[in-house]
Amino acid sequence: MVTKIGIRQLVEFVLRQGDLNETKNSQNTALVGAKIHRRLQSSRSDDYQGEVYLKTTVTMNGQDYLIAGRADGVQLTNDGVIIEEIKTSDQAFEDLTENTQTLYWGQVQVYGYLLLKQHPELDAVTLQLTYFQVATEKITKTQRTLTRAELTTFFTQLIQEYEYWLTLRADLRQRRNASISDLDFPFPAFRPGQRELAAAVYKTIYAHKRLFAEAPTGTGKTISTLFPAIKAMGEDLIERIFYLTAKQSTRRVAEEAVALMSSHGLVIKSITLTAKDQIRFPEERDVLPEDNPYMIGYYDRLKPALKDLLTHENQLTRTVIETYAKKHTVDPFEFSLDASLFCDVVICDYNYLFDPLVYLQRFFSESDDDNFFLIDEAHNLVSRARDMYSATVSDQPIAQLIKLAQPDKSQPSDDLQRELKKVRRSFTRLAQALMDNDLPAQVSPEPPETLLRTLRKFNEFVTDWMGEQKPSPLLDAVRDYFFDCLTFVKIGDLYNGSYQTRTVLDGHHVTVKQLCLDPSDFLDGSLQLGAGAVLFSATLSPMAYYRRVLGGTAESLAYQLPSPFPPKHQAILVTQYVQTTYRERDRNVERIIASLKALISARTGNYLVFFPSYGYLTQIKAAFELAYPEITTTAQEATMDAASRQAFLDQFQPAPAKTLLGFCVLGGIFSEGIDLRGSRLIGVAIVSVGLPGLNPETNLIRDYYDHQNGQGFAYAYQLPGMNNVLQAAGRLIRSRHDTGIILLLDQRFASRRYVDLFPEHWQYYQTIRSLPQLSATITNFWQQVKGAPTDENETHPSA
Known part of the structure; x- marks a missing residue:
């Protein structure tokens, strides 16, 4: 090749x-x-x-x-x-x-x-x-x-x-391919389903197709997708793999998979791209580029830095990039992007491919069949893509900006004041139109052209104005608002039939939102920039829904694997006596806390219970602690940094002497991407069917898909909610020796609308009609279930 x-x-x-x-x-x-x-x-x-x-x-x-x-x-x-x-x-x-x-x-x-x-x-x-x-x-x-x-x-x-760099690339490629040729699967045996998934990935690459793959928790999706993709690379079917994820935790698992294969002889250059605001050195913050020593003369030092890096390192993690960037005095973020040109595996966030404002131009300015995309936890891409292709702008910051720009300030700007007032007048006209019609909000299928024209002129002015300014609080504030306006204008350029414009009057302020209800065409366009893609997750059911919303085409392939674990290792219990609709919540508090007590009473251990909102979580937690003060509880907080998240998880220790009940939010940081194996977690309860809260913007999505295919409620509310439920339930069974109970606290789970969405490994679900029946069923489960032996394949997170 x-x-x-x-x-x-x-x-x-x-x-x-x-x-x-x-x-x-x-x-x-x-x-x-x-x-x-x-x-x-x-x-x-x-x-x-x-x-x-x-x-x-x-x-x-x-x-x-x-x-x-x-x-x-x-x-x-x-x-x-x-x-x-x-x-x-x-x-x-x-x-x-x-x-x-x-x-x-x-x-x-x-x-x-x-x-x-x-x-x-x-x-x-x-x-x-x-x-x-x-x-x-x-x-x-x-x-x-x-x-x-x-x-x-x-x-x-x-x-x-x-020539030096061409020869370097050729030498790297030759060593890479030789090592791939000798590379075996890095475990003694394939876990059930892994060989089939790996074969499907390889065939997808060979055929230049897209594959939507549902591989339940425990399949070992990371190694089952990376290994065949790397083998295909060794046969010159592709030259570069982009492993795209939504979370840092899954990026680390991908790094671990590459490291594992490297320990088995693989010689490959991989890089993990870290967000700009996270990887830049502290001394670079709030410094203009012309004063930043890591940017001054950057390109004059780049080639020696790359030569040093590529000669001595294969896995270019954040720590490695920062070490060499510091050594050669180059900006670590830009250095990572330049180094990625010489890498075979690029591990990064979704936005590097899909975001229209921050995508990697050096790779994706045009289509290249040498690239192939592995898209992990693809269910997350639905909401992320809507956010990427939507934009919001408000008049709220303008008053403060005008005040900062008054002539008695240290850096007066009459011209800036004048331009800001033009923007404010444009918002005022929108507000007046709403007030004249006595409307708090208005929705239109048309782009806000008058506002867009005003903001384009404002952006043009500010671009020139910022180039003449010295650092100041005014410059910082204007820059922030400028980027909001710039993003709004750029998204306005993409406006098509999948958009709605929502204008909202909140007190004296106006907010205008360009909402992308269906980003599937944009996702399709991004996926066309490579030879093909595998979009995979533990939850891609129903498959037709995900193929529709994630840019699937008529030629896209679909593959669903069964769970690799015995279904009877977990009890799926659906309580028909609990109602969690908004009107019924207060009347069902006692039933919910009593059901949670029944769940945790049969066996000492660690449990998690998930709620659709923080408000509901707080209500039930307070009632539970009042009724059962002897039970140790812990709860997810609205804002948690990395240290506090780890501290929360560290409470869930193996074989605990006392029961611990954790309260979490569906769709939150603990409902996916965490791995509490064995006795670290033996039960999960889910309160409600997880429907997103009713709101005007989700209703617009509902109305759009009602017009498209008559499934508006399912696409906007039911299926996203059920995905959150399945993800939370997936925290329980992580290996063949895991056992436990999934308690679904909402009678709607027993209806045909939801039972039809149950995965195959939930086939043994039981409906529970009373608290006594629940207690008896849980006791009986723990008396009968027996754990299965572990194997080496399960000892590594990427397996």
Whole structure:
């Protein structure tokens, strides 16, 4: 397989120099850029050809490298050939740095060289850089005519400077593939279901498809997806794996899986990308880029830093990145992104692929079949994607900003005040329209165009204004509001039929929300940037729902594995005598606390009970502690840092001498991603069916899907709620020797609407009609159940 090097990647890596200046980065979305490209391309003459694929093969040290990319346009004229490169950004053309223009021209020069190589009859080519300033729609065109000799010299020098890195990549790839060839599954045996899942993943990669895989808790999803993907990489089916997750805990499990395979002989470069605000050094905070020693001269120190890192390390965790960034005085966040270009496995958050504002441009500016996506806990992507493609802006900060900008302040800005007042007037008109119609809120399928126009002009002004300011509280406050407005405008550019605009009047303030009700088309577009994807979770039922909302296509594959554990190791008990609807909650408090007491009385141990809200949790916990003060309890808090979360989990010790009952929230930090094996947890109770609270925005989702497929309530309320229930229940049985009870405290669980959603391993559920029956059933379960032996496969979190 020939190693592919993208032209943009090649040019940027070789030609970048000097400082890292983030203030120059554009905030445009890929979709907006693509729309502008198409618009400009369609306006060209008939002899203009857009998206021209150009390539050449370079051989060095016995290895072939494919240098390839797409020129935005090629036009044949009477005077010769024009090759066009289109760039879009927020900045004015005259404000672009010299290095930025060097990179732009570097790309088009490579395209010019490749075009002349395909047309030996031509001696020169005209290169045209077309620059589109998004805020003003001003177009700047500049041209250069270069000869074949000039372009050949440029390209040769470019490749010669990159030769070390090309050779390094080839050597890394050769060692990687050799180690993969000898790599066996890193456990003595496959756990039930693992071999089947691994085979399905491999076949998906081979066929360039998407696979939606439900693998119940205990299957060992991480190793069952990474192992076959890495084996496929060794056979040159793919070149890079992106392991995308929603939580730090699952990123750590992926790191552990790679480390485990590495301990069995795998030689591979993996990297974990950490959020910018978490990995940056404390001394970088509140420092302008031009004063930040880790950004000044960043590109001048980058290559030595990368050489040092890649020569000595294989697993590039946060700690490793920070160590080498400190050693070479480079910004750790940007350093991790640059290092990722040389990595085979990239472990990162969903937003690096799916978020339209922060996606990885160096990988996802265009489709690349060398990339493959493994998307862990894919059920979390539904709500995350809605958030990524939605935006909110309010007039609430404006009054304080105007006050800060008053002329008697240290840095007066009459112009800023004037622009802020224009924005405030736009909100005032929205508020007046609501008041005239005596409405607290209004919903429209149309984008808020008048507000968007105002904010675009405001953003343009603030972009220039911030470049002239010194650090101050005013600058910090304006910057925060600017980013809110900028995000709102960028999301407005994506507006389509899946959106609704909700305008809310709350007291004297107006809030406008652009709500993406169905992000599936956007997810589909992101997934098309690779050769395929596996979206997997313990809970992807019903499969048709998740395929619909997560960008599945008609060709997408689906695979559901049975639980690897004996179903009778857990009792599923549905209480028909408990009602938890809002109207019935107060009347059922006594039944709930008595049922919890029955759950924990038959055997000393650790238990968790989950509630749909903190308010309900607090109500039941207070009543339980009043009735049973001798029972030790603990509770999840609304805000918990990493230390307090760990302290909560540390209370659940193996084989406790006293019973512990923990109170948690459905869909919260303890309802998934925690691993309390064996006697650390022997019972889980779930109060209510987990429906999201009724609210106007979720009702909009309901109405949208009612129109789409008649299943609005299911898509907006029932299925997300049931997923939270299944995730919480999944905390119980984590290995073959685990046993325990799942107590479902809501009579609705016994209705056909919910029973049809039960997973296969809940087939032995029992309906309980009274407290005495519950106590007897629990006692009988503990008398009859016997634990199964453990095995080595279960001793590692990634198994």
